[in-house]
Amino acid sequence: MKQVVLTGIKKMEMVEVAAPIITSADEVKIKLKVIGVCGSDIHYYSEGRIGSQVVEFPFPVGHECSGVIVEKGENVDNVNIGDLVVVDPSVYCGVCDQCLAGRPHTCRSNKFLGCPGQLDGCLGEYIVMPGFTCFPVTGSLNPVQAALIEPLSIGLYAVKLAALANNKQRIAIFGAGPIGLSILLKLKADGVQNIGMVEPLAYRLEKALEIGAEYGIQPNIEDVEAKVSAMNELLLDVVFEASGEQDAVDNALKILKPGGKLILVGIPPDALYTFNMDHMRRNEITVVNVRRQNGCVEEAIELVQSGKINAELMVTHQFKLEETDKAFDIVEGYKDGAIKAMITFD
Template identity: 50%
Template sequence: MKAVALTNIKTLEVVEIPEINDPANGEVLIKVKSVGVCGSDMHYYRTGRIGSQVVAYPFVLGHEFAGEIVKAGGGVTNVRPGSRVAVDPAMSCGECDQCRAGREHTCRNLTFLGNPGQADGCMKEYIIMPANTCFELPDNLSFDDGMLCEPFSIGIYAVKSFGNVSRLDIGILGFGPIGMSVLSALKPNKPSSVIVSEKLDYRLRIASGFGADMAVNPLKEDLVAKVNEGYKNQLDVVFECCGQQDAVHQAIEMLKPGGTLMIVGIPEFDVWHLPVDQLRRKEITIKNVRRQNHCMQDAIDMLTEVSSDLKQMITHRVDYTKSQEVYDLVEAYEDNVMKAVVTF
């Protein structure tokens, strides 16, 4: 069967890999339909690594996907052949201390699609997954919508991890797909205001149309001065969604005493540098967000119930034979790209 493999830095090739046919007990065979290009995929594409996770070539990328169940192994009851499903790319053991505590996303034995040393990704025609990672899509959601459920679930989990955001002043630094997902998850909870920072003007325009109360390009305006002037008490919480050192510094300068910095973005470096004096004097809380936990069904429900504006996120859609072209486009932020989709 066909797959798209990363064979070197910034090099993708369509390759032939062995056919897969027989899911074991508790597993399903899925025909892959729609695969999203994620920021973490781009880290591997650009640098061949994220932290200690280093690519051994060739390697199949991809973890945001939806597809159709072709065959089910024994004991599978939640889906059946013909089911259209969104898929959680995280596969937990269900037995370690983290899983028993309900923290499957930090499972000691976690395997995650498209992660070196863990599992090949989903950029291939068929894939076998545990049935418990599959969530059936309602009739009014497409395969592309199902793919969106994975990044959207991260935004939902980030907001849930903070807690009640009603009537709070909130910052989102970085308005790519994850920043957009955070804003979409915030909106039903009625924050007082949301300020978005983004270095790409076309994404600022999307943020303004999507409900941001203030949208600032920090390359053109003094973000900290503008926010601190407009919000004398400063911000209650900032969601850092771009993995940039300067964004963390800006967040700490804009947060009020007792405020919270939620780190959602994945940096391409190994160590954050933090201004200790402000952290200590303001008693800032820093909380990391690790992907998502138990939020896939929430994402499906929200996309179903609201006819969500989040569907605007998908800006490009190509056949898998054009994967190199679309990865290059995403890497260069060309053609006003927000979320690109590869289809099989």
């Protein structure tokens, strides 16, 4: 089968490899339909690592995908051959302390699609996964919508962890990439009104305003603290940081009210943030870390099926598998108005 692999920093190659085969009665074989290019994929592409997770080249990345079941093991009963499925890229054991505590996303032996040292990614024609990672959506979602469920579920989980007191709370989101927009889509679906988007790229800020952000701030040309303070005298209840930038964290702390919450969703390139602890301590700011998603896939599917969320609003580009290197280059360089690029097989 055809597969795209990273061969070095900002280098990709299409190769021919043997198609994966089912080796367990609990597995399914999936023919891929659509693959999303994620920000974490871009970290591996441009830096070769995310923190301690270092790529050994060659390596196929990719974890956001939808596909059709073409084969299944005898123990699989949640999907049928021919089903279009959403694929949850996280494979957990189900028996460790974390899984038993309802935290499979922090499973002690978790394996994740496209994560170095764990599982090869989905940038190819077929993958084999445990049946429990697949959610059938035949007739209710198209393949692009199905592939968008993975990033959307992270946005849902971030909002869930924020535990908003009501839909009148004052909120800001830093970063109008796919995850920041997923958070925005969920907040709007919940009826939250006072939402600001902080984003340096004008075209991304415009997209956030189109989706429903009440106001936008470009931190490279505007004073974030001054603008927020002018509109919200008591400052903000919750800030979602979805950019992975130190400046965003610094600004977020300045615009949070005493007792406010900072929800960290973005991935910093060097895996480090610094915090003004004097400010955080005196204002008793709560910091919440978001690790992928936990139990939000089905809700994300339902929200898209119902029309409450139009996840396709974030899609700006579609490419063929043979054009994957171009897709990564455009997303990594913020070229051509790129927000979300999808690799399609049709």
